[in-house]
Amino acid sequence: MTRKLLTLLCLTLSLSQPTLKAQEVPAEPESIISPNIHENHSVTFTFFAPQADTVKLVSDLLPPEKIMTRFGIQDGPGSVLLQKDQNGLWTYTSDPLESELYSFWYLVDGIRVPDPNSPYVFRNGSTVTNVFTIGGGQADLYEDKNIAHGTVSRVWYDSPTVGIDRRLSVYLPAGYEDSREEYPVLYLLHGAGGDEESWLAHGRAAQIMDNLIASGKSKPMIVVMPNGNVSQDGGYGYGSYGFQKPVFLPPHSMNGEFEASFIDIVNFVEDRFRIKSGKENRAIAGLSMGGFHTMHISRYYPNTFDYVGLFSAAILPREDATGKVYSDIDKNLKVQKDNGLKLYWIGIGKKDFLYEANTAYRKKLDDLNFPYEYRESGEGHIWKNWRIYLSEFAPKLF
Known part of the structure; x- marks a missing residue:
């Protein structure tokens, strides 16, 4: 040398x-x-x-x-x-x-x-x-304890609406493989810049669900975490895009295509896994862009989900978004309300840049006599809030 x-x-x-x-x-x-x-x-x-x-x-x-x-x-x-x-x-x-x-x-x-x-x-x-x-406190929910653990898998589903096979992550609660029991489902959506891995990494979703279920605070449920970037088959490094440099908003983001195609995910999940049927056994929630998707998916399919969670949600579509999903918003919200829900939950930080948009949206819901629960926290548009929101939302389900 x-x-x-x-x-x-x-x-x-x-x-x-x-x-x-x-x-x-x-x-x-x-x-x-x-x-x-x-x-x-x-x-x-x-x-x-x-x-x-x-x-x-x-x-x-x-x-x-x-x-x-x-x-x-x-x-x-x-x-x-x-x-x-x-x-x-x-x-x-x-x-x-x-x-x-x-x-x-x-x-x-x-x-x-x-x-x-x-x-x-x-x-x-x-x-x-x-x-x-x-x-020693809130973060104990985010750590792996000596308890029964669920299983996390990555599966591919056919999306006829989009025209490609797409990748999603699935959390199965402890005991799923050893039983014949059917389970309710939470569809958990990521924000801009994220993908089907985000809730598992930043969000510690598997650890949160393991700990909540083991402590009896939450009912056992399947958690489905899809990729909300409709132009992708899988997140960067996992799909056909390979190791390209990720971008914050891939093509076709928040243009209505993901919302319109979401029923493909529901159909696949209910065919592939042991699922309790009916909207009373379906929940959907998401953060930021995922909150935007949650609001519009639950409204576009107004008799599909009994539990809806908006975490620091973007609300209104972009001015250049002209998809059918974004028409008749108030009319669809009224139909959703009239169909009945068990929980419509909104969480936002006081310093979040989307705080005013959420305030205006709550005013819209109030004008429609649309019932909801509201959680206002400190700080802004950060994962700390979204992990807390999931840990508070999940125990309210089913």
């Missing part, structure tokens, strides 16, 4: 190693812990970058900051500068944190990079974020 190659190898190893002590750079990669969660639930982040001028931690554990997004100025994750020592180790220790699942990444001289010492990352659209949990 040449001296040049040896030097490069040593540099590569050292670049992936923050340290437990600010004054030492450990020789063994496995000795590095970042993030390091302490007994009092404070967390130390460490990043090794001797040539960097600045290293920032960006995370939802920090007070939110105003950021510019495609939807205008919103609250985003906060940021803080790490402190650098003489060895090029940058560190930051948080205050004690409440129980939650947190996400974070670094800005190294303005370039976004994940933590090289943490393999726990989720993808949303074309970006990845590191994650960790603080237990």
Whole structure:
């Protein structure tokens, strides 16, 4: 091995190693812990970058900051500068944190990079974020416990309306394979930038359902998580698109095609799995774009779902969306109301950029004497809220 190659190898190893002590750079990669969660639930982040001028931690554990997004100025994750020592180790220790699942990444001289010492990352659209949990409270629902676990599978279904086979994820409750019992179904829809994997990754849907069912807080149910990007057969990396760079809104998004084709999913699920029949055994819910889809699917098929959940939902279609699904909205809502529902549930954060749209939609429902339950939480358009909404919505079903 040449001296040049040896030097490069040593540099590569050292670049992936923050340290437990600010004054030492450990020789063994496995000795590095970042993030390091302490007994009092404070967390130390460490990043090794001797040539960097600045290293920032960006995370939802920090007070939110105003950021510019495609939807205008919103609250985003906060940021803080790490402190650098003489060895090029940058560190930051948080205050004690409440129980939650947190996400974070670094800005190294303005370039976004994940933590090289943490393999726990989720993808949303074309970006990845590191994650960790603080237990002892709400986040206990998001962790795998020593309980009976359901089964998660990915299956393909024929969608005659779209004209292709498409991929979806399915959660079967513990005991499904060993019984002849029939189960109700929750159809759970992702937001823009997501796919059929999003609720399982960011949303921790399987862990939430396992823990709710095992504790007796929720009835056993099948949870179906389809891909709401109607132009795709499967999410990026899983379908025929392969490893293309994901885009936030693929072609044909929110144009009515997904809503119109949704009955293909219902028909497939009820033919493939042991399902209790009737709308009293069907629920549908979704976040953001998935909330938009939920609102319009449940209205377009007004006698199909007895339980509807809008989580930080987009409401009105785009001006250029002319699909049949979006005609006669008020008329369809009245039919849906007259058919009767057991639960129409709306959740939104006070700082969500869709808060005003949801307020206006509630006014529309009030004018129609359409009954609903309303849950207003803190913060904005974030997974923290959507996981909480699922954990509160699921126990109300069936």
